[in-house]
Amino acid sequence: MKHRPRIFWIAAAAAAATVLAGCGSGDGDAVQANSAASGGTPLAVVATTPEVADFVRNIGGSDVSVTQIIKPNVDPHDFEPTPADIQAIASAKVVVKSGVGLEEWLDRAIEASGFKGPVVDSSQGVKLREGGHHEEEGEEHAEEEGEEHAEEHDPHIWHNPRNAKIMVTNIEKGLAAADSARAGAFAKNLDTYATQIDKLDADNEAAFAKLPAADRKLVTNHDAFGYYVDRYQLEFVGSVIPSLDTSAELSARQLSDLVAKIRSTGTKAIFTESSLPPKTAEAIAKQAGVKVIGGEDALFGDSLGEPGTPEGTYLGAERHNTEVIVSALGG
Template identity: 55%
Template structure:
């Protein structure tokens, strides 16, 4: 069970008090940073994916503190005094955007006295919408305009935008482009290095995109059906023309509650559409996923072999970088569905 929102607020308040007592004048700010060196540009990144992008583009010049831990949900966060201190010292704060951090980011930013610039890495990404349920149609189309000007159709109050934009490598490239621009603006002396780092990493993202498309294309069309732990792979499904059957938690957030009727309905869908496997996620408990697969009589990919959905893995794991996590995901998906 996840902690109720009131408990999270109380924990955050406790952390703020602890920081105040410790004294906000200390200047370390590197308790959870990547340790890339002293005298570098101090920044904070919210999620594991965004932090990885920042470290690649800012390599050699950026000291990036990552707020969300590996294999943890980015939909909730409990600040530590060290986190708050680093936020207060940072020149840039990189966020995923699309509402992913809206439940928890404002309080620590305000409490830390952050006076730098917040960078929304999602600017320019064409968003998909839904009530936590995958929808096909115009939102699946790619776009070439990276200006960040979203049309009104993406902002109806009654619908939510899907924040899991990084699962389309083309959108990860847009995120990296936003990071590159922000780093150059904050540290123009190293513009050529940031540009070179971006160019090299963008080429790897392009290669990843082609590789995933090729491997999905090798599957029989009637096998390209995905059931995951929660609705985190919509952009992936749109980009590579998979069929979304359902999710154990049918919502963009992994904090949603699951009803018995929803479980029964998903089991029926899996049987009716002859889905071959149900995929767990590394940041979520596998118990319900295993139970649904068992009821449906299909294989389950859970535990250590789970997909990297909301979070990258810890250092040394198969998914400790964005590129490694996506390569692991495609191998796991293809091996289970072929």
């Protein structure tokens, strides 16, 4: 992922220092922490992405108050936090991130906010993809930091439900460490939610088992579904944006090569994504003579649906993705 300069940081940091002075670690924090431990005030948690925020809500239940930074259908690869986001971080007791370099902006936002509390990296322990193949890192991943790490690995880890289970387990541990009085409730919620993730995984597997292997060919807006492709034994033909990030663009040569590959492999469709414009995908689909899947059927690659809809949850968005893919490729 490319590192983009953020001009707002100078002003944001100054505003944070002036407006938020003392918010990060004053006596008020100890009062709120004691109140939370006694069962009064919910634990204040900032979660970066829609997926991570949904995980925190499921594990924390009514014992947490979640502020979600990135809203639905916003591209996380090109996100810039606002002063309000920095204020939310300053007021939090725990910050939870997706990890693997997805939130390039977060370290600077934390520094600007003065936040000194725990940051839970939900990706710890996940086996990461690197350049289209697996790199099994295990515990070493927990120690890796910095932009080099972000450049090398695929951050879209939640698209494999088995990874999602690791993520929610990390979140449960982080919440329990921050509020030990509620650890039992968090553990119970984890057991319930992990069972639901297992069912999602089994349902996805059963759905793809009905689809002939020759039809399991995927073309998407950008390379966001590598973990999903690997988990359900699909064939990734290519992407409209030839990158794990969304800032790259197809060259004329790459465009013609993708069209040729779609035709030669017998790929049936191109899938657009909810957080990305569909125009280029539509143009490529027209050239290749295949259907484009978009609108209400667009996949949730980097985001979830609107709050209050089934797709506004991780489980609902992943079910939607599988239903759309299987229906389009099986038709």
